[in-house]
Amino acid sequence: MSIDxxxxxxxxxxxxxxxxxxxxxxxxxxxxxFLLLSVMDIAAQSELTSPFIEPTFxxxxxxxxxxxxxxxxxxxxxxxxxxFHMQSEGFWKLxxxxxxxxxxxxxxxxxxxxxxxxxxxxxxxxxxxxxxxxHKTREELRAVVLHTYFSPEIRQKLLLEASExxxxxxxxxxxxKAAEKIMSYGSxxxxxxxxxxxxxxxxxxxxxxxxxxxxxxxxxxxxxxxEAAHIRPWSDTNDDRPANGMxxxxxxxxxxxxxxxxxxxxxEVLISPLSRQEQNNPGPIMTLEQRPIFRPSDEKHIPxxxxxxxxxxxxxxx
Ligand SMILES: [Zn+2]
Numbered sequence: 327m328s329i330d331x332x333x334x335x336x337x338x339x340x341x342x343x344x345x346x347x348x349x350x351x352x353x354x355x356x357x358x359x360f361l362l363l364s365v366m367d368i369a370a371q372s373e374l375t376s377p378f379i380e381p382t383f384x385x386x387x388x389x390x391x392x393x394x395x396x397x398x399x400x401x402x403x404x405x406x407x408x409x410f411h412m413q414s415e416g417f418w419k420l421x422x423x424x425x426x427x428x429x430x431x432x433x434x435x436x437x438x439x440x441x442x443x444x445x446x447x448x449x450x451x452x453x454x455x456x457x458x459x460x461h462k463t464r465e466e467l468r469a470v471v472l473h474t475y476f477s478p479e480i481r482q483k484l485l486l487e488a489s490e491x492x493x494x495x496x497x498x499x500x501x502x503k504a505a506e507k508i509m510s511y512g513s514x515x516x517x518x519x520x521x522x523x524x525x526x527x528x529x530x531x532x533x534x535x536x537x538x539x540x541x542x543x544x545x546x547x548x549x550x551x552x553e554a555a556h557i558r559p560w561s562d563t564n565d566d567r568p569a570n571g572m573x574x575x576x577x578x579x580x581x582x583x584x585x586x587x588x589x590x591x592x593x594e595v596l597i598s599p600l601s602r603q604e605q606n607n608p609g610p611i612m613t614l615e616q617r618p619i620f621r622p623s624d625e626k627h628i629p630x631x632x633x634x635x636x637x638x639x640x641x642x643x644x
Contacts, residue, residue: 331417331454335362335467336474339414350396350480357408358415359475364388364405366468367488369458371495377455378421380447381409383534383544386438388491390548395487396480402547406441409448417451438546490519497523501568502530502627524566528554531622532573537629538587538595539611540620541575551575555582557633568622569630581611588642589634593619598643 341355393403412418426444457463472481535542543551552573581587588596597615601608
């Protein structure tokens with residue numbers, strides 16, 4: 327590959343403040359390196375189809391994941407910051423929304439919400455796009471970023487994170503294709519990969535919406551209220567099909583797992599009479615009773631009545 331981009335990625339303009347940044351990130355701000363690693367992960371999933379990068383939830387989530395893996399607990403990385411300031415690198419050109427041409431010349435873009443209100447995304451050089459798209463060259467660029475901006479132990483962690491994410495992504499793609507019931511699907515995989523892959527598949531199908539109450543809440547920092555829940559526990563039947571799962575918000579997940587809620591034969595929400603007992607005050611949950619659940623449009627991924635039947639019989643408190 328032309329050493330041009332290897333050099334460019336090795337010479338990012340980053341904040342060098344020894345009081346603020348530690349040896350782990352070679353005494354430099356890790357924002358731009360984390361963003362580039364996130365972009366490369368998206369490219370590895372063949373989801374970068376043109377030299378145009380959008381501040382999608384997936385990208386924000388990848389950035390947040392790298393940040394929380396390496397940086398001290400309690401600090402939050404803001405992806406808006408490097409997304410905006412990467413424009414000083416030459417290969418990254420912000421594309422403003424109509425009428426926002428002057429805003430992108432501002433010095434500071436404080437939040438993802440603000441970023442999304444002024445830019446559509448960023449255009450990268452065609453050549454860099456091609457380098458990101460090819461496995462071999464992308465991994466060479468990744469190695470340069472890891473070597474330049476992170477200490478040796480941290481490099482290993484970041485490399486492992488990238489490869490686990492890729493494996494989980496591939497597993498999720500496999501799950502999304504699997505129509506028929508396959509027991510022990512994925513049992514040969516480490517639990518962390520399986521969990522992440524199952525989660526990715528369910529999140530794709532439900533678009534971060536809770537199947538039971540319909541709530542959808544995402545923070546600009548890449549956090550979501552919903553979790554991927556198995557209807558029948560994986561440990562019972564090793565069934566990771568999305569049809570043995572639903573996206574559930576924390577409240578519904580807890581209530582479902584403890585038998586306060588279930589799903590009926592017509593895909594209606596069932597509420598246990600236990601919810602109404604004296605010490606309980608289920609509040610808004612009662613309004614969901616008999617309402618249709620939110621389900622994926624693709625037939626084959628709709629919750630399996632066999633699994634739901636098991637839940638009604640074994641978990642739900644009648
Ligand atoms: Zn819910």
